[in-house]
Amino acid sequence: MKSHAKAVVIGGGVVGCSVLYHLAKAGWTDIMLIERSELTSGSSWHAAGGFHTLNGDPNVAKLQAYTVQLYKEIEEISGQSCSLHLTGGVMMADTPERMDFLRLAHAKGRYLGMDTELITPSEAKAMFPLMDETNFVGAMWDPVEGHLDPSGTTHAYAKAARKLGAEIVLRNRVVELTQEVDGTWNVVTEQGTVKAEHVVNCGGLWAREIGRMVGVELPVLAMEHMYLLTEPMPEVEEFNKSTGREMIGVLDFKGEIYTRQERNGILLGTYEKACKPWSPVNTPWDFGHELLQPDIDRIAPSLEIGFKHFPGIEKAGIKQIINGPFTFALDGNPLVGPVQGLTNFWCACAVMAGFSQGGGVGLALSNWMVHGDPGFDVWGMDVARFGEWATLRYTNAKVRENYSRRFSIRFPNEELPAARPAQTTPLYDTMLANNAVMGDSWGLETPLWFAPKGSEPKDIVSFHRSNDFGPIGEEVRATRERVGVTEIANFAKYEVSGPGAEDFLNRLMTNRMPKSGRIVLTPMLNEFGRLIGDFTIAKAGPSGGEDRFMIWGSSAAQKYHMRWFEKHLPKDGSVRIHRFDQTLVGLSIAGPKSRDLLQKLVDVDISTKAFRFMDFREMAVGGAPCMVNRITYTGDLGYEIWMAPAYQRLVYNAIKEAGEEFGLVDFGMRALLSMRLEKNFPTWFRELRPIYGPFEGSMDRFIKLEKNDFIGREAAAKEQAEGPKLRRVSFIVDAADADVMGDEPIWAKVGGKDYGTVEKPHGYGAPRFDAGGNEVRGSNAAEGASAVRGIVDGDWRVVGWVTSGGYAHYVEKSMAQGYVPAALAENESAGLFEVEILGHRRPARINVEPPFDPSGEKMRT
Numbered sequence: 001m002k003s004h005a006k007a008v009v010i011g012g013g014v015v016g017c018s019v020l021y022h023l024a025k026a027g028w029t030d031i032m033l034i035e036r037s038e039l040t041s042g043s044s045w046h047a048a049g050g051f052h053t054l055n056g057d058p059n060v061a062k063l064q065a066y067t068v069q070l071y072k073e074i075e076e077i078s079g080q081s082c083s084l085h086l087t088g089g090v091m092m093a094d095t096p097e098r099m100d101f102l103r104l105a106h107a108k109g110r111y112l113g114m115d116t117e118l119i120t121p122s123e124a125k126a127m128f129p130l131m132d133e134t135n136f137v138g139a140m141w142d143p144v145e146g147h148l149d150p151s152g153t154t155h156a157y158a159k160a161a162r163k164l165g166a167e168i169v170l171r172n173r174v175v176e177l178t179q180e181v182d183g184t185w186n187v188v189t190e191q192g193t194v195k196a197e198h199v200v201n202c203g204g205l206w207a208r209e210i211g212r213m214v215g216v217e218l219p220v221l222a223m224e225h226m227y228l229l230t231e232p233m234p235e236v237e238e239f240n241k242s243t244g245r246e247m248i249g250v251l252d253f254k255g256e257i258y259t260r261q262e263r264n265g266i267l268l269g270t271y272e273k274a275c276k277p278w279s280p281v282n283t284p285w286d287f288g289h290e291l292l293q294p295d296i297d298r299i300a301p302s303l304e305i306g307f308k309h310f311p312g313i314e315k316a317g318i319k320q321i322i323n324g325p326f327t328f329a330l331d332g333n334p335l336v337g338p339v340q341g342l343t344n345f346w347c348a349c350a351v352m353a354g355f356s357q358g359g360g361v362g363l364a365l366s367n368w369m370v371h372g373d374p375g376f377d378v379w380g381m382d383v384a385r386f387g388e389w390a391t392l393r394y395t396n397a398k399v400r401e402n403y404s405r406r407f408s409i410r411f412p413n414e415e416l417p418a419a420r421p422a423q424t425t426p427l428y429d430t431m432l433a434n435n436a437v438m439g440d441s442w443g444l445e446t447p448l449w450f451a452p453k454g455s456e457p458k459d460i461v462s463f464h465r466s467n468d469f470g471p472i473g474e475e476v477r478a479t480r481e482r483v484g485v486t487e488i489a490n491f492a493k494y495e496v497s498g499p500g501a502e503d504f505l506n507r508l509m510t511n512r513m514p515k516s517g518r519i520v521l522t523p524m525l526n527e528f529g530r531l532i533g534d535f536t537i538a539k540a541g542p543s544g545g546e547d548r549f550m551i552w553g554s555s556a557a558q559k560y561h562m563r564w565f566e567k568h569l570p571k572d573g574s575v576r577i578h579r580f581d582q583t584l585v586g587l588s589i590a591g592p593k594s595r596d597l598l599q600k601l602v603d604v605d606i607s608t609k610a611f612r613f614m615d616f617r618e619m620a621v622g623g624a625p626c627m628v629n630r631i632t633y634t635g636d637l638g639y640e641i642w643m644a645p646a647y648q649r650l651v652y653n654a655i656k657e658a659g660e661e662f663g664l665v666d667f668g669m670r671a672l673l674s675m676r677l678e679k680n681f682p683t684w685f686r687e688l689r690p691i692y693g694p695f696e697g698s699m700d701r702f703i704k705l706e707k708n709d710f711i712g713r714e715a716a717a718k719e720q721a722e723g724p725k726l727r728r729v730s731f732i733v734d735a736a737d738a739d740v741m742g743d744e745p746i747w748a749k750v751g752g753k754d755y756g757t758v759e760k761p762h763g764y765g766a767p768r769f770d771a772g773g774n775e776v777r778g779s780n781a782a783e784g785a786s787a788v789r790g791i792v793d794g795d796w797r798v799v800g801w802v803t804s805g806g807y808a809h810y811v812e813k814s815m816a817q818g819y820v821p822a823a824l825a826e827n828e829s830a831g832l833f834e835v836e837i838l839g840h841r842r843p844a845r846i847n848v849e850p851p852f853d854p855s856g857e858k859m860r861t
């Protein structure tokens with residue numbers, strides 16, 4: 001074993017081997033993988049080996065598609081077969097709601113170039129005759145699904161990596177990790193110490209323990225998982241013989257079941273409701289190539305549904321039940337990337353679908369390590385997406401919830417209950433008493449909307465407009481016409497101070513920093529000129545003679561942004577950065593009467609001239625020391641008021657009392673988001689993400705290329721000079737009873753013109769076939785299915801995608817934001833665009849100016 005390496009990858013499961021392969025392929029050959037036992041000694045060896053491309057996050061779906069396409073490459077390089085069976089598969093819907101879910105997934109697939117198709121239950125049965133199709137209302141066919149040999153695949157990655165120069169050390173446990181002052185890692189193993197520049201945690205079942213070696217509690221938990229294998233079945237053999245094909249994979253939402261052919265029999269796995277964590281606190285180091293005791297009682301309810309839906313399987317004898325552990329993060333997606341607060345410590349763990357995702361994870365992580373950027377939008381699997389609140393017990397509750405709902409629909413207005421409430425503000429009980437429906441905002445309870453007195457404060461979950469529609473409309477109208485108050489504790493808040501603060505922020509941000517007492521809005525870019533942040537920054541009065549800036553940003557991006565800030569902090573200590581989290585909370589008042597209301601609570605002049613739009617001031621509000629921004633996300637006259645939690649009740653009560661004469665209402669986060677829509681304001685992680693440039697994001701006025709050499713300036717200048725390829729636009733949609741939720745395709749009537757924004761189908765997948773084994777192309781016969789398959793329909797073409805939207809209550813319009821080719825972005829013509837909502841293409845029109853207060857006069861008065 002060598003004593004030095006550029007990077008050490010810990011763990012020889014499918015993920016570690018993929019990371020090793022991708023690092024070697026990217027040109028880092030001075031790398032080694034250290035494995036405690038043999039390759040595949042964690043969860044990889046007993047996997048069912050299924051793979052698919054579908055994922056709730058389109059960006060993760062893209063990486064899954066990459067993984068599947070990669071298998072041929074590693075087979076060729078390594079000479080090792082993965083035993084790939086590209087059979088295709090179907091997802092079966094048993095209710096109209098599940099069919100809506102499939103329509104959404106199918107529509108999303110369009111701009112990803114996925115070749116899915118909505119089909120009837122009978123068409124699905126033709127490819128998997130063991131089902132009773134009368135249990136289902138429809139299905140979605142995905143040609144890029146199948147199964148492989150987990151061990152062969154892991155070894156194929158490993159052999160390919162070795163061929164490219166990587167070293168693999170087996171039977172050698174990493175027992176300790178320490179870091180030198182210069183950043184070098186000491187990887188202490190049973191066979192000695194390796195000095196490494198970078199360490200990657202691919203510990204799978206032991207990833208949590210490896211995290212603890214460096215003082216980090218990763219939100220990952222292993223769950224027991226069972227699948228059964230039947231004896232050979234004559235029906236299967238007969239089907240193979242008569243059609244010349246293998247049976248396809250089937251996913252049954254109702255039963256939380258997946259099933260497929262395995263040799264001459266069937267494999268059937270369950271995500272049972274009564275799920276069980278494995279080793280919830282510590283994973284034993286001596287756990288090896290072992291299986292856990294099957295517990296048939298636990299999966300009996302799922303099997304009961306399974307045998308009803310697939311009666312052909314019930315008759316078969318069960319040959320074996322496999323029960324093995326594998327890991328999950330809170331939302332079921334992996335934990336990938338550099339860990340905030342550490343240098344050159346990387347994660348690629350909690351990969352619950354290693355054979356769908358392992359390749360994509362390896363590619364993104366190796367890009368990140370070698371080139372400084374993952375090269376894709378990997379927010380959906382970024383290790384920074386969870387905060388300190390994701391403790392061991394929180395993780396346990398959330399992972400169990402996620403596992404038991406693995407194939408359940410998550411409605412766009414659905415809040416999940418496990419591990420809540422976690423964090424609350426001092427107003428939590430008051431908000432409940434006000435009949436607030438609360439939501440989870442990065443671990444913090446936040447009012448979403450207020451149910452009418454006497455009614456139960458609860459969402460009726462739906463893909464369509466629901467019971468919050470009326471009350472949110474009331475909140476919006478009262479705020480727009482009088483005044484409203486809302487909690488904004490869930491914003492991220494930071495303070496940057498020190499003699500170097502202004503230079504530091506000027507280097508990071510695209511806009512000029514404000515003068516004392518003023519506010520600016522500013523994006524932040526990475527070196528490649530892509531959007532990685534969007535902030536409100538105020539310059540506070542100097543403290544102890546030093547500059548002090550207050551920064552507000554996206555709540556969910558706190559660790560993501562801290563990681564970036566810390567990476568760029570000057571080494572001389574001239575800049576300090578502090579994240580407040582919930583040690584600073586806030587309230588926002590907005591609407592034409594908000595100034596009159598605030599004036600009653602302060603002892604200084606806040607008239608238009610004395611306290612201008614985009615001013616910042618420290619002042620007492622209702623007797624409490626506060627910071628006040630004259631700005632609001634509603635895009636109206638309004639204020640954000642920030643205070644220590646100990647003062648929040650005092651300020652809120654004062655606002656409520658003073659507001660009575662103005663007809664003050666409480667409004668929630670959903671009303672706030674509705675109001676921002678009618679101002680065409682973007683949101684971080686929806687409209688603004690690292691896949692877009694600042695001019696694509698239509699953030700032009702905040703990009704000051706001439707100010708100084710900020711990070712990403714050169715790339716932004718290039719984007720401006722060449723012209724952005726895409727533009728963010730706002731649409732008014734002729735919707736019926738459902739608004740957009742995000743990720744819907746945008747169609748345009750562009751004739752034969754190809755604007756080149758949508759990826760072409762990858763053309764890699766199994767053909768769909770009928771009961772006779774003949775290939776079928778694109779009938780889309782399912783009831784209510786879109787008649788169109790793919791991304792072109794006559795003169796119409798998918799040219800972009802929706803990022804977010806909803807109903808803009810004050811202007812009474814359904815609105816959507818999204819990206820389209822720049823050449824189309826200013827075309828307000830009717831009849832040019834359609835947005836596909838739940839399988840129905842609805843007319844849509846670009847609205848260049850915001851429909852509410854287009855001149856911005858109201859917010860400036």
Ligand SMILES: Cc1cc2nc3c(=O)[nH]c(=O)nc-3n(C[C@H](O)[C@H](O)[C@H](O)COP(=O)(O)OP(=O)(O)OC[C@H]3O[C@@H](n4cnc5c(N)ncnc54)[C@H](O)[C@@H]3O)c2cc1C
Binds near residue numbers: 051175354
């Ligand atoms: C029953 C079952 C069915 C499944 N079915 C599927 C499926 O159909 N499709 C699919 O995609 N996925 C499936 N999975 C999940 C799949 O197995 C995992 O996604 C995958 O194995 C994760 O791989 P990994 O490399 O992250 O972790 P692991 O396979 O757990 O590998 C981690 C490795 O790290 C090593 N290690 C840990 N700590 C140290 C240390 N300190 N020093 C040195 N080495 C260390 C371990 O020995 C181990 O080999 C299934 C899992 C189970 C249990």
